[in-house]
Amino acid sequence: MVQDRDLRARFRQGDPDAVRSVYRSYGRLVYAVAHKVLGDRGLAEEATQQTFLKAWRAAQTFDEERELGPWLAAIARRVAIDLYRREAVRATDPLESAPPGDQALISSPRSADAIYDVWEVRDAMAQLPQEEQEIVRLQHLEGFTHAQIAERLGMPVGTVKSRSFRAHKRLAAMLGHLRE
Amino acid sequence: MSTSDDDRILYLSGEPADSLTPQERAELDELRELLEAPATWEEPDAALEDRIVSAIADEARRTRPVESAPVAPATPQAQRRRGFRWPFRRPGLVLGGFATAAAAIVVAIVIAVGGSSSSPLQYAMVVSGTSLAPGAHGSGTLTKMTSGWEIQLSATGLPHLANGRYYQAWLKNAAGILVPVGTFNDAEHVILWSGAPVTQFRSFSVTEQLANGNPVSSGRRVLVGVAHPVH
Numbered sequence: 001m002v003q004d005r006d007l008r009a010r011f012r013q014g015d016p017d018a019v020r021s022v023y024r025s026y027g028r029l030v031y032a033v034a035h036k037v038l039g040d041r042g043l044a045e046e047a048t049q050q051t052f053l054k055a056w057r058a059a060q061t062f063d064e065e066r067e068l069g070p071w072l073a074a075i076a077r078r079v080a081i082d083l084y085r086r087e088a089v090r091a092t093d094p095l096e097s098a099p100p101g102d103q104a105l106i107s108s109p110r111s112a113d114a115i116y117d118v119w120e121v122r123d124a125m126a127q128l129p130q131e132e133q134e135i136v137r138l139q140h141l142e143g144f145t146h147a148q149i150a151e152r153l154g155m156p157v158g159t160v161k162s163r164s165f166r167a168h169k170r171l172a173a174m175l176g177h178l179r180e
Numbered sequence: 181m182s183t184s185d186d187d188r189i190l191y192l193s194g195e196p197a198d199s200l201t202p203q204e205r206a207e208l209d210e211l212r213e214l215l216e217a218p219a220t221w222e223e224p225d226a227a228l229e230d231r232i233v234s235a236i237a238d239e240a241r242r243t244r245p246v247e248s249a250p251v252a253p254a255t256p257q258a259q260r261r262r263g264f265r266w267p268f269r270r271p272g273l274v275l276g277g278f279a280t281a282a283a284a285i286v287v288a289i290v291i292a293v294g295g296s297s298s299s300p301l302q303y304a305m306v307v308s309g310t311s312l313a314p315g316a317h318g319s320g321t322l323t324k325m326t327s328g329w330e331i332q333l334s335a336t337g338l339p340h341l342a343n344g345r346y347y348q349a350w351l352k353n354a355a356g357i358l359v360p361v362g363t364f365n366d367a368e369h370v371i372l373w374s375g376a377p378v379t380q381f382r383s384f385s386v387t388e389q390l391a392n393g394n395p396v397s398s399g400r401r402v403l404v405g406v407a408h409p410v411h
Binding site: 014016019020023024027028031032033035036039040041042043044045046048049052053056057117118121122125136137139140141145146161164165167168169171172175 | 185188189190192193194195211212214215216217218219220221222223224225228229231232233235236237239240306307308317319405
C-alpha cells in the first residue's frame with residue numbers, strides 16, 4: 001500500500017506520475033468496491049475512473065497524514081452508489097436498454113460494511129503468493145474440488161490441500177476482524 | 181493454534197469441520213461468500229489506468245489558469261549616442277509599448293481559442309457487451325472537431341468479422357433516431373465519425389451487420405454505451 005508521504009504530497013499536487021502510482025496501488029481495490037455495488041464490469045470501470053477524478057479534484061484538501069486507501073474507498077462507494085441510482089432510473093425508461101435477460105444491475109445497493117469487506121478481502125488476497133491465490137480462486141469462484149484443482153494446475157492433490165490450507169490460514173488471520 | 185482455529189480453516193478450504201458451532205459456521209459462511217463473490221476476483225481493463233491518467237491530465241489542462249504571454253520588459257532608455265538622435269523622445273517606453281501591444285494581441289488570441297487550457301468539447305463512454313457478446317468491453321472518447329465528432333473506440337472481446345460480415349456503430353438520441361457513424365471489422369482500435377451532435381445523440385451501440393445491401397440496423401447489438409461529458 002502507498003505509505004510514502006512524498007507520493008501523497010505529489011498526488012495532492014496532481015502529479016501525473018503520482019496519480020499513476022496511486023492507481024497501481026489502489027486501482028484494483030477501488031474497482032472491486034465499485035463492482036461489488038454495481039455488478040457490472042463497464043459501470044465498475046466508469047465508477048473507478050470517476051473515483052480517481054474526484055480524488056484528484058479533492059487532493060488539495062487531503063490530509064497527508066491520512067492513509068489514501070480508506071479515503072479512496074469512501075469515494076468509490078459514494079460514486080458507485082450514485083451510478084447505481086442513475087442506472088436504476090435509466091432502467092425504467094430505457095433508450096439503449098440491455099435485452100430483458102441481461103443482468104446489468106443488482107437489485108439493491110450493498111450495505112457499507114459489505115462494500116468495504118470486498119476491499120479487505122482483495123487486499124488480503126493480494127498478499128498471498130500467486131499460486132495460492134489461484135488455488136483459492138479456483139476453489140471459491142469456480143467451485144473446483146481439490147482433485148479438480150490438482151488436475152487443472154498439474155500438481156498432486158496433497159500439494160493442493162496443503163497450499164489451500166496455508167492460504168486459508170493466512171486469509172483467516174488477515175480477515176478475522178471481519179467476523180467480529 | 182487451537183482445534184477450533186484449525187477447524188475454521190479446514191471449513192474455509194472445503195474440508196469437513198464437524199466441531200464448529202453454528203455461529204462459527206455462519207461467520208465462516210460470510211467469509212466464504214466474500215471469497216466466492218465475482219467482485220473479489222474481477223480485474224479492470226488494463227487500459228483503464230491510461231484512461232484515468234489521461235482524464236486527469238485533460239482536466240488539469242482545462243483548469244489551469246490562462247498564462248499570459250510574457251510581457252517583454254521595457255527596455256531601459258537607450259543612451260543617446262553622439263550624433264544620433266532617436267525619433268522618439270523616450271525610445272525605451274515606445275519599444276516597451278510595442279511589446280505590451282504584441283503581448284496583448286497574443287493574450288487575446290489565446291483567450292479567443294479558449295486559453296492555454298483550451299480543449300475541444302469532449303465526451304467519454306464506457307461500453308459493455310450485450311448478451312450477444314457478454315465478454316466484450318471497452319471505452320471511447322467523442323471529440324468535437326471542425327469536420328464533426330471524432331469517435332475513438334477501443335473494445336476487446338469482439339471477434340474479427342470478415343467475409344461479408346462487419347460491425348456498424350450507431351448513435352441515438354432521446355427520440356430514438358438512429359444515426360450511423362461508421363463500419364469496421366475489428367473493435368480493438370477504431371476511429372468513427374458522426375455528423376450528428378453527440379450532445380444530443382448520446383446513446384452508442386454497435387451491431388453485427390451483413391453486407392447484403394440493407395443499410396438498416398440488424399438489431400443484433402453487441403456493444404452499448406452512453407456518452408457523458410468530460411468534466
